[in-house]
Amino acid sequence: MAEKSDILAALAKIGLPDGGDLVSRDMVRALSVEGDAVRFVIEAPDAAMAARMEPIRKAAEQAAGAVAGVTSVSAVLTAHGPAPKPQAPPSLKVGRHPEPQAGPTKPAGVDRIIAIGSGKGGVGKSTVSSNLAVALARQGRRVGLLDADIYGPSQPRMMGVSKRPASPDGKTIIPLKAHGVTMMSIGLMMDPDKAIVWRGPMLMGALQQMLGQVEWGELDVLLVDLPPGTGDVQLTLCQKSDLTGALVVSTPQDVALLDARKALDMFKTLNTPVLGLIENMSTFHCPNCGHEAHIFGQGGVKAEAEKIGAPFLGSLPIDLDTRLAGDAGTPVAAGEGPMAEAYAALAKRFIDGGMA
Numbered sequence: 001m002a003e004k005s006d007i008l009a010a011l012a013k014i015g016l017p018d019g020g021d022l023v024s025r026d027m028v029r030a031l032s033v034e035g036d037a038v039r040f041v042i043e044a045p046d047a048a049m050a051a052r053m054e055p056i057r058k059a060a061e062q063a064a065g066a067v068a069g070v071t072s073v074s075a076v077l078t079a080h081g082p083a084p085k086p087q088a089p090p091s092l093k094v095g096r097h098p099e100p101q102a103g104p105t106k107p108a109g110v111d112r113i114i115a116i117g118s119g120k121g122g123v124g125k126s127t128v129s130s131n132l133a134v135a136l137a138r139q140g141r142r143v144g145l146l147d148a149d150i151y152g153p154s155q156p157r158m159m160g161v162s163k164r165p166a167s168p169d170g171k172t173i174i175p176l177k178a179h180g181v182t183m184m185s186i187g188l189m190m191d192p193d194k195a196i197v198w199r200g201p202m203l204m205g206a207l208q209q210m211l212g213q214v215e216w217g218e219l220d221v222l223l224v225d226l227p228p229g230t231g232d233v234q235l236t237l238c239q240k241s242d243l244t245g246a247l248v249v250s251t252p253q254d255v256a257l258l259d260a261r262k263a264l265d266m267f268k269t270l271n272t273p274v275l276g277l278i279e280n281m282s283t284f285h286c287p288n289c290g291h292e293a294h295i296f297g298q299g300g301v302k303a304e305a306e307k308i309g310a311p312f313l314g315s316l317p318i319d320l321d322t323r324l325a326g327d328a329g330t331p332v333a334a335g336e337g338p339m340a341e342a343y344a345a346l347a348k349r350f351i352d353g354g355m356a
Contacts, residue, residue, distance in 0.1 A: 001033070001035065001036070001069050002033055002036075002038065002067045002068065002069040002070050003033065004031055004033055006067050006068075007031060007033060007038055007040070007064050007067060007070075008023050008028065008031070010063040010064055010066065010067050011023050011028055011040075011060055011063060011064065012024065013063060014056060014059050014060050014063055016056065017052075022042060022056070022060060027042050027043050027044065028040055028041070028042065028043075029041040029042075029043045032287065034287055034288065036069055036070055036071040036072060037070075037071070037072040037073075037074075038064050038065075038067075038070050038072065038073045038074070039073075039074045039075075039287075039321075040060075040064070040074075040075055040076075041075070041076050041077075041078055041324060042056070042057055042060060042075055042076070042077050042078070043078050043079070044077065044078070044079045045079070046079055047079040047162070047329075049079070050077055050078065050079040050328070050329075051160075053077055054077065057075050057076075057077045060075050061073045061074075061075045074321065074337065076321065076324045076325060076328055077328050077330070078324060078327055078328035079328070104239070104240060104241055104242045104243075105211075105212065105240065105241065105242060106241065106242035107211055107212065107214070107216045107222070108216075109216060109217055109218040109219060110144065110216055110219045110221075110222050111219060111220050111221065112220065112221045112222070112244040112355065112356065113221075113222045113224060113241055113242065113243050113244055114221060114222070114223055114224065114243070114244055114245060114246065114247060114275065114355065114356075115224045115226055115234075115237055115238070115243055115245075115246040115247070115272070116128065116129045116132075116223055116224065116225055116226060116246070116247045116249060117226040117228075117234065117246055117247070117248055117249070117263050117267070118226075118228050118248060118249045118250060118256075118259070118260060118263060119228065119229070119230070119248075119250065119256070119258070119259025119260040119261065119262045119263040120228050120229070120255075120256055120259035120260075121152075121228040122228075123228075123249055123250050123251050123256055123260075123280055123281070124249060124251075124280040124281060124316075125225065125226070125228070125249040125280075126147075126149065126154045126155060126158060126225050127158065127280075127322060127323075127326055127331075128249050128278060128280055128316070129145065129155070129223055129225035130145065130155060130158045130159055130225075130326070130331045130333075131322070131331045131332060131333035131339075131343045132223065132333070132343060132346060132347060132350070133145040133181045133183075133223050133331075134179045134180065134181060134331045134333040134334050134343070135333040135340075135343040135344050135346065135347035136220075136221065136347045136350060136351070136356050137179065137180035137181050138180065138333070138334070138344070138347070139344070139347050139348065139351060141220045141221060141347075141351065141356050142182075142217075142218055142219045142220045142221075143180070143181050143182070143219065143220065143221055143222075143223065143356070144175070144181065144182040144183065144184075144216050144219045144221070144222040144223065145159070145181050145182070145183040145184075145222075145223050145225065146183070146184050146185075146210055146211070146214075146222060146223070146224045146225065147183070147184065147185030147186065147187060147225050148207055148210070148224050148225060148226050148227065148233050148237065149225060149226065149227040149228075149233075150186050150196055150198070150203050150206055150207070150227065150233060151195075151196055151227065152227065153185045153186050153187030153188075154187075155183060155185045155187065155225060156185050156187045156188055156192075157187075157326075157327070157329060158326045158329065158331060159178040159179065159181065159183055159329060159331065160178055160179075160328070160329020160330055161176050161178045161183065161188065161329070162188070162192075163176060163188070164188060164189065165184065165188055165189065165214075171213060172213060172214075172215055173209070173210070173213050173214045173215065174214075174215055175214050175215065175216065176188065179330070179331060179334045182216060182217060182219065184210050184214050186206055186210065200231075200232040203232050203233055203236075204232055204233075204236040204240075207233055207236050207237065208236070208240065211240075211241060220356055221244075221350075221355070221356040224237060228259075230262055230263060230266040234266060234270075235270070238266075238267070238270035238271075238272045239270065243272050244273075244275070244355070245272060245273035245274065245275035245355070246267045246272050246273070246274055246275060247274075247275055247276055247277070247278060247313070248260055248263050248264055248267075248274060248276075248277050248278070249277075249278045249280050250277065250278075250279065250280070250300075250301050250304075251279070251280055251281045251282075251296040251297075251300075251301075252279055252281075252282055252294070252296050252297040252298055252299060252300035252301055253296040253297050253300070254297065254300065256296070257300050257301070257304060260277075260301070260304065261304070264304075264308060264310075274308070274310045275310075275311065275353075275355055276305070276310060276311040276312065276313040276353075277301050277302075277304060277305040277310055277311070277312055277313065278301070278313050278314060278315075278316065278346070279299075279300070279301035279302060279312075279314070279315040279316070280315075280316045280318075281295070281296050281316070281317070281318040282294070282296070282298065282301075282315035282316060282317060282318075283295075283298075283315070283317045283318070284317060284318045285317060287320075295318065296318075301315075302315070311353070313346060313349055313350075314342075314345065314346050314349065316339075316342055316343075316346075317339075317342075319332070319339050321337065321339055322339050
C-alpha cells in the first residue's frame with residue numbers, strides 16, 4: 001500500500017511553468033490514500049492560473065498512478081482566490097420592467113423548456129441542474145442552461161465561466177458555452193460582488209430578457225435553474241413561457257419535503273406538468289470504512305413521487321467530489337467516476353423518456 005509520502009514525492013516532480021513544483025508551492029490539498037485509491041486537490045493561487053493548469057492536473061494523476069500499489073487516482077483542480085473581474089458590461093439594460101406579450105412563448109430554435117425547482121434552498125438544485133446539463137450534452141443533446149436565480153446566481157461559478165456575454169447591437173445577447181452547454185446567467189451581466197436589489201417587476205423583466213433576447217440557437221432542451229420558493233420568477237416562467245414541464249429536487253429530509261410539496265402544488269396550480277422528482281443527498285458513503293449513512297433520512301422523495309403519481313427519476317448521494325468539482329468550475333458530470341456515471345444514467349432516463 002502506498003503512503004502519503006510516496007505520493008508527495010511523485011507530485012514533487014511535477015514542475016510549474018513559473019517555477020517550483022506542486023509540493024514546494026504548497027498546491028496539494030486534501031490528499032488521501034485509501035487502499036489502492038488516491039485522491040487530492042490541486043489548489044491554484046487564482047482562477048486565471050487554474051484555467052491553464054489542466055495539463056498539470058493530468059500529469060499529476062499520471063505521476064500518482066505510477067506509484068507502486070496505486071490503481072486509482074482522482075485529482076481535482078480548484079482556485080484559492082476569486083475569478084478575475086469581468087470586462088465592462090455591454091450596452092444592454094438588464095432588469096428593466098417586463099414588456100407585454102400575447103401569451104406563452106418559446107425562444108426560436110428551442111425544442112423543450114424544462115424548469116428545475118425546489119421548495120427550499122440548499123437541496124442542491126443548482127448542482128443537479130449544471131451536472132444534468134453537462135451529462136445530457138455528453139450524450140449528444142444540444143443543451144442550454146438558464147440560471148434564473150436572479151438574487152443568488154451560482155451557475156457562472158459551477159460552470160467555470162466569468163466572461164461577460166457580448167451584445168453586438170445592445171439588444172441581442174450572445175450566450176456563453178461551457179462543457180458543451182450553452183449558458184446564460186444574470187451573474188454574468190452584473191458585478192459579482194454587488195447585491196441585486198430589485199423589486200418583482202425588474203426580476204420578471206430580466207427573466208423575459210434572458211429568454212427572449214438571448215440567441216440560444218438550436219437546442220433540444222433548455223434547462224432553467226429556478227430560485228428556491230414559489231415567487232415572481234416561477235410565476236413568470238410558468239405563465240409567460242411555453243414550458244414542457246418541471247422537475248423538483250429535494251433531499252429526503254421532512255423539512256425539505258414540506259417545501260417541496262409547496263413547489264409541486266405551485267406547478268399544479270400553474271398547469272405545469274411535473275416530469276419527475278429527484279432525491280439529492282440521499283446517502284453518504286464513508287470514504288474510509290465504506291459505511292453508508294442516511295444523513296437526511298431515506299426514501300422520502302420516492303414516497304412523495306408515488307403519492308402524487310409522478311415519476312421518480314433517481315437518487316444522488318452527498319459527495320465531496322461533486323462539491324469540489326462545482327467550486328472548481330468543472331461539473332463532476334464532465335469527468336469520470338461514480339458520480340459522473342450517476343448523472344449519465346439520469347440523463348439517459350431523460351432521453352429514454354422523451355424529455356431531452
